[in-house]
Amino acid sequence: MQIKDTLMRISKTCKTVIAPSTQDEYAKTQAYMASVVLEKIALQIALEEKHDLEMASAYQALVDEVSLILNNRKYSKNLSSEIHNGLENFSRNKSRSGLDIFVKQLYLSKEALGEELVNKIKERVHVTMRADIDFRMEFAK
């Protein structure tokens, strides 16, 4: 039996056996809520591998495309090394927390980079963040 199926079974037991037979109102609510939480964890575990693979390629695409933007002659003349370092750090830590650091760096370098370039990079970053949140909504809803 897969771990997801086991969790789903326990969730069902909480909902259909434990909660209905619990007299105390608070404990009954807790049993129903445990059922909901276990169901979400089960779904999250089931989708995790697919999500991780999809996001790994989404993060790589982001690194590639932001590199292209930064290497565009229109912008590359005035660029500080900070943003290049930021992107390099993100490419070494392609994850949600890595992206979080890159977003912070982007805002902190706003003055140096100029509004137009920052907006262009942000627009591309938003595509990746949207993909991530859409995946997570599959089990969060």
Next chain:
Amino acid sequence: MGTRVTEQQILEYLCINIPHEKDHRLTNIERVTVGWSHETWLFDLITTVNGVERTLPLCLRRDPGNTLLRNLSNLETQFKVLQCLEKTKLLAPKVYWYESDTKILGAPFLVMEKVSGVCPSPWGKNGRDFYEKASRRGVLPVDFSKTLAILHTLDWKKSGLEFLGVPSPDRGFALAEINKWKSLIDVSDHQPEPILTDLIYWLEENAPLSQRVTLVHGAYRTGNILIEEDRISAVLDWELQTLGDPMYDVAYVLSDLNREGTNLLSNVVDRDIFFETYESMTGWTIDEKICRYYDALYAMRSVAFWMSASGLYASGRSDDIRLARTAWSVTVVLERAAKNLGY
């Protein structure tokens, strides 16, 4: 988590505080199980005064130290605010005692009046039906709008509410709120969320100028007000109050966050009625652009709430599984915030 409070402990405390009356006993004791905050007990205290029986309806709120707002919610502040409000036209519970001594009930607590009225939850079918019917009768929607206008136009300086801290001028209020919710996020020990980071920077860059400073409730909606015969008998939940931009409360009323399956604002009032009543009573124009900004700030605040709540469960500071469930609410609110930011 924390210590349990017994009926006997409450009774002993009340005997000490009302020494000139006799035969103290408690009846109609009810432990309120809804909400995410302080523990709440409702009961009637029966005593005898000169041979005549007297009933005092009371509400006791205790801070177990692991509420969703953590150190941002303080019963002593709540007690002081309610004391100040007694001098105003705003209907709120009268407070009797505040005790910081944890030896009495194991945690700080306050005792206040149990105001008569009902407070149906707007999130269930019964509650929604209740508010929809009240909306059709027409009294409650106007009273709901008028009460917010009373709250915003009361003289907070004269009432002694200055201790809440006057925000610095211009963008001070919005920036102070952002910092407040950042501090809750910081102590929640949650994984980094780039959408949240993006939202916070956007909020900081676009913080609006406040036109005026008033008392702000911070969570003015159905579910946080008591209703008796279609009129508000008390405004409750004084935990998020501050001094600041009244549009912050107005935005909360206008927000989609506070209605479900209906166009009625806060499940009870038609948009036009709310605008007409509020604007005519205050003499101010509702600034919808600023309200949209505050709606985004509420998204940040919601994320802070759910990160804090799920963190309390994960760290073992609370055993309430409802808090664990909120870990997924973070995702739901972030998705909505991303949409509002245009992606």
